[in-house]
Amino acid sequence: MAAKSNQESQIDVLIIGAGPAGLMAATWMARLGVSTRVIDKKGTKIYSGQADGLQCRSLEIFDSFGFADRVWKESNHMLEICMWNPDDTGVIRRSDRIPDTVPGLSRFQQCVLHQGRIERFFLDHMKKHSDITVERGVLPIELSIDESCIDDLDAYPITVNLRHLSDEEAKPAQQGHGVQDGLFRSNMAEDDTEDLIRTSREDKEEIVRAKYVIGCDGAHSWTRKQIGGELEGEPTDFIWGVLDIVPITDFPDIRMRCAIHSANNGALMVIPREHSLVRLYTQLSEIKPDASGRADRSKITPEVIIAAAQKTLAPYKITYKYCDWFTAYQIGQRVGNTFSKFDRVFLAGDACHTHSPKAGQGMNVSMQDTYNLGWKIGLVARGICDKRILATYEAERREVAKALIAFDHKFSRLFSGRPARNVIDEQGVSMDEFKRVFEKGNIFASGLSVEYENSMIVQAKRSNQALATNIKLGMRFPSYQVLNQADARPWPFQEWMKSDGRFRVILFAGNYRNKQQRERVQKFCQDLEAKGSFLRRVTPGNSSIDSVIEIFTLHSAPRREVEFFDFPDLLHPFDEQKGWNYNKIFVDDESYHEGHGKAYEGYGVDPERGCLVVLRPDQYVAFVGEIDDTASVEEYFNGLMLDGSNHRNKKMKRKQK
């Protein structure tokens, strides 16, 4: 038994698990200045393998923090999907090509990069903005919630006992095939947390009292068990192997994403990766689960996986000299029956939904869980938002998890099936249906079809969607190229909607040469600047007027016919040290080098009359209305934001940028 310790401390947020979901949560806390600890039972960061597919939406999110460029540079971009199916003679042929990302959806396209690099970018970003680090080799062993104070925002109702493991214990057992593998965390492995607890020695314990706990501790989530949650659903008998190799092959599409169905030798998915690597997902038909429902992991080796791939790919040949990583998994879809307890302990990522990795969704949906949750906890902890917004996490993300599970259920069964020999072969899978599901899945897989429902943070009822037909309520704000009025530089507009915790009002000022339109904008500014306005109410007296809610202006008049100082001061606030703010007013006009963004057309906004749009801190659209409808905007913010006088200082030491 470990030595008990009396060491006790308090923290606003405790994050359990430092995978992509946990690091996304920590990144929010770093940006919002919320005191936070991150623990992970593993002793080291991962270096190869694991998840790798990145949705457009994930890249947009990385960009909102400022590191999408690193991903975009290092990743392999996937442009085209090639489908290979048996021809009349049973030989595989390329039957179709479709774009991997539906054109026009996003300024980013799907790409792949090893999870360890993504984690590196999160860690670098946290370091730049905060003192939050990941404490590795630390295991949570007990969690209790003091229900008597769960409504007290100053209280620390959650008590978690932590054990610091010795180095030896924190190292996951590999299967010893000479290459790194992921079998130790495959869903075919039993959970090893219990073992770690039983065998702990020479370690120490401490007690942490937290306001919020976020469990990002994977499919075997310890946190989930503490709050009595369950994953619901059953595994299938389909077992797939995953192999990362530098392939030596005469298959012509090895650098394309391929879905290959052989006549009688199973299916294969090809994912081209960075550094000449290719990931093969291949069905291991010869390995079956035993009576307990699990297959014998020791039978799965790189040789077994490549042999299966070779059969599917015949008559083409494939082999390798270098193998980077491999794993296997058993297809199954499960979703958690609860995502939180008392809105104090939350689950995210694999802790509340698991599915097959082939569609490249897992890491994305997991990160997007905590991208949804992080700002809510952060702004409540900072005293900026009403704690009732926390309930929207489960409401919003459980729907996404369910949609994911439904998609994966259909997709993975179609993928694992044998192609139909003809239209009356009912045992086989129709390749036309497969293609339809694949194409539909591609939109889903972009992460851009997520639509949050009406709630206290999505003001659908007082909105007028017709004023901005392509800025959909509850969906993420799309991006079009606009120009900065002050320096004529073109920008994807979304790039200015940083994940820094601020809500945003986008003032589509319309044709600003028009006198009436200028008067409407002036009236809007007067309303917001008036004594007692919601903007003044939610902004602390000693803070700049854009510190809680930021206003961006996008007008449609020709850039050269409007001057920067034609706009009211509120739209480009003055600072004693820095002068006027030159990064708030944008225009929909032709650029010198990158064409015309046609933003008003893209957004579906009348270029004469414009409109008002409110965005949440996560870029989701909260309100669409007339420029004059400041009353609805006021009602929206009054419903969820506390007075500026309630704000807590940022407690954590903030680093200089």
Added chain:
Amino acid sequence: MAAKSNQESQIDVLIIGAGPAGLMAATWMARLGVSTRVIDKKGTKIYSGQADGLQCRSLEIFDSFGFADRVWKESNHMLEICMWNPDDTGVIRRSDRIPDTVPGLSRFQQCVLHQGRIERFFLDHMKKHSDITVERGVLPIELSIDESCIDDLDAYPITVNLRHLSDEEAKPAQQGHGVQDGLFRSNMAEDDTEDLIRTSREDKEEIVRAKYVIGCDGAHSWTRKQIGGELEGEPTDFIWGVLDIVPITDFPDIRMRCAIHSANNGALMVIPREHSLVRLYTQLSEIKPDASGRADRSKITPEVIIAAAQKTLAPYKITYKYCDWFTAYQIGQRVGNTFSKFDRVFLAGDACHTHSPKAGQGMNVSMQDTYNLGWKIGLVARGICDKRILATYEAERREVAKALIAFDHKFSRLFSGRPARNVIDEQGVSMDEFKRVFEKGNIFASGLSVEYENSMIVQAKRSNQALATNIKLGMRFPSYQVLNQADARPWPFQEWMKSDGRFRVILFAGNYRNKQQRERVQKFCQDLEAKGSFLRRVTPGNSSIDSVIEIFTLHSAPRREVEFFDFPDLLHPFDEQKGWNYNKIFVDDESYHEGHGKAYEGYGVDPERGCLVVLRPDQYVAFVGEIDDTASVEEYFNGLMLDGSNHRNKKMKRKQK
């Protein structure tokens, strides 16, 4: 006196001076694996101020090493130049707007970023690729050349004595105004190298024997004096101040590059920079040189500079709370009478040309000097190229320096003059002429108008320019978007022409669906693969076939109608470990997300018949001919390249990427 030391060592290349020119040279050596030392008399890297303007061509060069993205992200992009001139009543008005970079010239546009960041990116890149570091606080004190062995490639004919300074000595004296300034290295300061030598104490000396020395030690170049070189030209009486501030102003174009001529209160140039900074270049009419030709530096303060700017900018107001840096300079243009000695000691950058900084050329032309020189020294040191190519450095770069000086002479006098009151005011400067010179200067200032003449490394005489009307002999290879045949990813084609020391053959394969065209390509490959071909001759036996000369193919057939394996093996060479090379064959076709590059049209190449292009390792065009004209290509390479058996191993420890 310093203690003499017997310490002696040998090195292939000694670089004196670690500013942008020196670091560019060192970066080539890092990439080419040439043993190199870099010394700088200053004890620390610079942190603010200095040069900041970056040409399109400099960005392309950074991109060829792989770090343009860091510059592009951090820099301020300049899009538009606004000209302000007195109106009929003598009040300044915006009279014109022109694009800062001529549209279509490059995929990059001019931008500004503090020199210290550029140096950081060079240093990071050197660290990634080599063990070369900068030794600071090291002063060269004696240089001699043993003329008896200057033709012996194995000899180290240059002896340089170095003195390692104490920290105190290596710190440049600032003027003590409370902000960092650049007056200590302004051209209004006397050289302080002599002082450093005389006052040295507690230091040590060593002797270095080098094959090549590159003097990048600035306008007061010590190296230049050792080889008996002189800068020729005279200063003017015009004195300009430079001030980096965060401005507080009601001037509407403060985030544009502005050229402002007031009626009677001098001229001002505005350069908007990163981090809300703005650089002001302003004429200091009230400060005049004394009888010695130099002005009193102690009279120049930020207050003097801002006061001058305020007068020019009236009736607009400008002030600041934060000043980052300032300096002053006296306009003058001088060019060195020699650029090298025995092709063993070379001068580059300010050591062989100085001019006024306002046009943002200095850092660029200096870096481009050593970008031209570095690969030549590197490939000669490696035994890959004949040493006669070294003579092309002075031939090519002296012309560029002279063109720069001529441009700056005209531009700075026009800028410093008073605007003409009317057409008969001959004392004044015509604002129309100013605009014309400015616009012409803008093309010059892109760095893309450089054209090297026919020589052993530019095979103009056997070329047929008509086959590629926009791939100009002696100019840099332009960039158009192309797609990778293997994965459909769009790329700016130039991005593949990395600065790694390889020459390149670009095979414009034309319409590859056409049988005759395929036969021409096959014949081309047979010629190059034949026993005794120039390609086999220059490639060491144990190296891959693309290690000295790399072949890229760009065809014009529809991507989907041609297969990767339709192309001969030579065009996508096989590697035992890595399989086929998927990054050699490109196609001019529509992309899914970024339009059609129309590369054949852009390059001016017949999409049916194609052509052959040879590029030097610095992306300059060496030859244009028919696909069948391998004889001319052979002659070109035979003229400058040694047999592969002569290659020296990379001596320096190369780091793993």
